[in-house]
Amino acid sequence: MNQTHPEPSFWIGDIPIYGRLILAPMDGLSDASYRWITRKLGSAYSVSEFVNTLDYANQKKYEKKRLLFREEERPFAAQLLDNDAVRMAECAARIEEEFHPDxxxxxMGCxxxxxAGRGAGVGLMKNPSLVKEIFRLVSQAVHVPVxxxxxxxxxxxSHNFLELSELAVENGAQLIALHGRTQKNSFNKPAHWEPIAELKKRLRVPVVGNGDVWKVEDARRMLAExxxxxxxxxxxxxxxxxIFSWRDREQIPVQEVYQLARYQLQEMLRLQPENGLMPFRKYLKAYLEPYQIPREIxxxxxxCQDGTILIERIDQVFQSLGADLDAPQxxxxSSLSQEV
Ligand SMILES: Cc1cc2nc3c(=O)[nH]c(=O)nc-3n(C[C@H](O)[C@H](O)[C@H](O)COP(=O)(O)O)c2cc1C
Known part of the structure; x- marks a missing residue:
């Protein structure tokens, strides 16, 4: 990474961040395998899928795998979701001790x-005093940036992102990521980017913009605007x-799609031998979308229910699309190098 970005692009507290594109946390998608792949492709840091600290506190229904990451994936943020400042602070301290996130x-967006109904996620945005308390207590409880x-x-x-961001920063927040939508504004309406510019002017800590970046050009435009x-x-x-290497999907040769898909499946099976196949399917479907694969294939x-058979089928389908199965990576x- 340092080769392409000799100077940090920005800092989160005392953590230098190299690069300006970041994989957004996504429940059911941004698992350890995928985060690692995107980091290798250029995503500047990682954020876990949300961890419900109500579940973590009770050690019930809570998925430890959400907090596992490769050393080389750092900087890694553990994302907490809850509506109780004391519990969040206690869990933050325990998570710091157990998993060592950065x-x-x-x-405040789910x-x-x-x-949202129990006042967590975006529900917090209705409760500024709770937001204040969460940042105050969590920042006191851990040694890493919040x-x-x-x-x-x-x-x-009720756009209150400016007021809430300021409260969060006054109480320890070192970065705010802003998704340009409200709770009511669902994905079928475009995200607003002007508020991101407003927030950037207002805060002294870094601001990350989010919402409806589909192409490299969109990312450049969000940064510029x-x-x-x-x-x-x-x-x-x-x-x-x-996209984290600043490349649009049309630019990616089938050979690269093949190698990435195959690596991802193997990695998901390695990390989740029992149920890695299921979550992989949504990626495979997305990767194959441009090729008009016959419906029965x-x-x-x-x-497919069997990992070994699926790998064979992936080989066959990509070979039919022109991929060379034996070409070097x-x-x-799989390399453990930091270089992206
Ligand atoms: C399937 C899915 C799961 C998500 N899970 C989370 C999450 O765990 N934590 C979070 O902060 N945001 C979550 N989000 C919101 C995204 O991080 C992001 O803010 C949103 O998708 C808008 O960005 P986009 O237009 O680039 O998709 C999720 C979004 C999707 C589509």
């Missing part, structure tokens, strides 16, 4: 009814992890 991130990810507000009539320090990319990354891929994902 940062703790506070989720809009799932079960989450960051926050939020939306514009609860609804269009808002002055934000980094750009978080979520849904677009599912079909195009190469697609079905055979996406319903274009990107050595």
């Amino acid at each position: 940062m703790i991130d506070i989720n 809009s799932a009814k079960s989450v 960051t926050g990810k939020m939306r514009l507000g609860w609804d269009e009539s 808002t002055g934000c320090d980094g750009v978080m990319i979520g849904r677009a990354a599912k079909a195009n992890p190469w 697609m079905k055979a891929l996406l319903t 274009i990107i050595d994902f």
